[in-house]
Structures are given as C-alpha cells and as structure tokens.
Amino acid sequence: MKRVFSVAAMAVLLLTFAGPASAAPIARESFEAGFGPWVPDTDGRAPTSSVTLSTDQAYDGVRSVRIFMDGRKDDGTSWVEAQFVGPPMRQVRVNLSFQLWSPGSGAAGGWLVVGFAGTGDPEVETDFTRIGYTDVVAGWRPYQAGWTFRTDATGRFRVALGTSVIWEVQKAHHIDAVRVDLVTV
C-alpha cells in the first residue's frame, strides 16, 4: 500500500469536507517504499533509541517500522509522527489504527502503546494518550484510538504512534499497516 497524498487526492479530500459529517481515509502506510509521510521522533529519555525501517518483521509486505529503546533507566518514549491538512476551524475526529508486533507475551516486559492526534507537535510522554500495552500477545496485534479536536486557521494537525518504557529492559517493537481516518463533525 502506498500513501494516498497527492495534489489530486487532496483536492478530492477537500471537496469531501464541504458536506456535513463525512469520513475519509487520509493515510494508509505499510512502509514498503520508506516512511511515507511519517517521521521518527523521540523524547530522548532512553540512553539509546532508534526508529528505523526494518525487514525483521512485517504485517503487510516485507517491511515495518522498528522502534527500539534501552529501557534500563526506566524512561523513554519513541514514535513516528505525520502532519496532515484538514478543514480549517472545524471540529474533527481522527481515528487511528495500526498493527504492533511484540517479542513476548505476559505482563512482565510490557510497555505502553501511545498515540496522539491534535494541532500541536508531540515532544514528550505527557503529550500522548495511553492506548494499550505491548506484549499482550507475542507477534502482531491490532490497536486503535480516536481523538476529537478543533482545527486552527491552517487546518494542520499531527498524528503520532509509538511506545513508552515501563519495564527496565532493552527491546524492539514493530508497527505496520497504519491507517488514519478523518471525520468532520
């Protein structure tokens, strides 16, 4: 799957905003050709962290995004974020869904799965919503969350998803099959 952003797609998307309540998928990313609109970011609290493209695991195709952190200092949040343009000065709902791969199962070793959607730029752990835990199962598991907020005059907003350290271990998770839907309300 390729990201759907193009000038033509944007024109169609903007037209759909004219109606009353409408839903439109604004991003579908499998990371097969790169990060697409997504950009790695971290709060820098883990001694070592990386957010990279990887062929170690994949839910769709052969690639995913690998998020690694050394959690032995009991701190650190890392993620990918993307900026989108919606209708200005409107109440919108952003629905996010994705697959996340965990190395093991059981409560020990589980970290937080975190997400964000809004007009700001997520930079620290407290900017994020806790949307679940890693390592509920070994392997891939779906996660989803939604946010309702009002856009500003530019219509720009960001969406982000990642992990946050709880247990003091070093490990990597993978994300793939990310989908973002925008609902104007």
Ligand SMILES: [Ca+2]
């Ligand atoms: Ca993929």
Ligand SMILES: [Ca+2]
């Ligand atoms: Ca950021």
